[in-house]
Amino acid sequence: MAYKVDHEYDYLFKIVLIGDSGVGKSNILSRFTRNEFCLESKSTIGVEFATRTLQVEGKTVKAQIWDTAGQERYRAITSAYYRGAVGALLIYDITKRQTFDNVLRWLRELRDHADSNIVIMMAGNKSDLNHLRAVSTEDAQSLAESEGLSFMETSALEAFNIEKAFQTVLLDIYQIIRKKALAAQESASGTGVPQGTTINVNNMSDNANKKPCCST
Numbered sequence: 079m080a081y082k083v084d085h086e087y088d089y090l091f092k093i094v095l096i097g098d099s100g101v102g103k104s105n106i107l108s109r110f111t112r113n114e115f116c117l118e119s120k121s122t123i124g125v126e127f128a129t130r131t132l133q134v135e136g137k138t139v140k141a142q143i144w145d146t147a148g149q150e151r152y153r154a155i156t157s158a159y160y161r162g163a164v165g166a167l168l169i170y171d172i173t174k175r176q177t178f179d180n181v182l183r184w185l186r187e188l189r190d191h192a193d194s195n196i197v198i199m200m201a202g203n204k205s206d207l208n209h210l211r212a213v214s215t216e217d218a219q220s221l222a223e224s225e226g227l228s229f230m231e232t233s234a235l236e237a238f239n240i241e242k243a244f245q246t247v248l249l250d251i252y253q254i255i256r257k258k259a260l261a262a263q264e265s266a267s268g269t270g271v272p273q274g275t276t277i278n279v280n281n282m283s284d285n286a287n288k289k290p291c292c293s294t
């Protein structure tokens with residue numbers, strides 16, 4: 079059937095990783111993607127991303143997670159990085175106070191460049207280094223509350239809360255989209271117009287040189 083587009087997923091969500099250099103973004107990405115599905119991020123310059131497909135509320139969701147290639151060091155992340163993102167993991171290092179103090183800068187960056195409805199999870203990474211802790215869980219929780227963010231501490235090293243952090247972001251995104259779809263259906267009902275929702279989360283033209291490495 080030539081006309082049938084056979085997607086292997088119901089939704090594709092772009093999620094960006096942000097935060098100071100050295101907080102563990104790349105390790106969080108590889109922990110989340112390499113353990114199970116496949117990693118497709120072998121670019122040397124510019125941004126790279128990896129994907130993992132998983133189930134959210136019975137739907138197949140392909141998470142396309144973008145990692146920086148060190149541009150954060152020079153505050154040189156371009157707006158293309160944020161374009162189409164529906165979720166963000168804003169990461170700091172619990173052993174480095176400065177990376178937590180910079181969370182507010184990263185939030186400003188998100189507000190300037192990303193969609194205003196973007197779902198944000200703040201993650202205090204390296205929870206395995208509790209003896210070197212420089213940011214209390216309470217401080218982080220109160221910042222998260224005042225800024226309206228989700229929050230958890232993670233460890234890419236111990237695979238602690240990595241899965242949960244992404245699952246939470248994906249579920250939040252899914253619920254927002256579902257609510258929008260239901261509202262659209264309601265407002266269209268009775269008009270006799272065929273109903274549907276178009277969800278545009280990314281501009282793939284930026285990634286023309288990226289090849290999938292495997293499929294599942």
Ligand SMILES: Nc1nc2c(ncn2[C@@H]2O[C@H](COP(=O)(O)OP(=O)(O)O)[C@@H](O)[C@H]2O)c(=O)[nH]1
Binds near residue numbers: 098105203235
């Ligand atoms: N102890 C510990 N070290 C980590 C963790 N995540 C990353 N690291 C280390 O922190 C350093 C920076 O990690 P990286 O993923 O490159 O950070 P990025 O610059 O934010 O991408 C590396 O030496 C990692 O091995 C973690 O959860 N626990």
Ligand SMILES: [Mg+2]
Binds near residue numbers: 104105145146147148
């Ligand atoms: Mg990195």
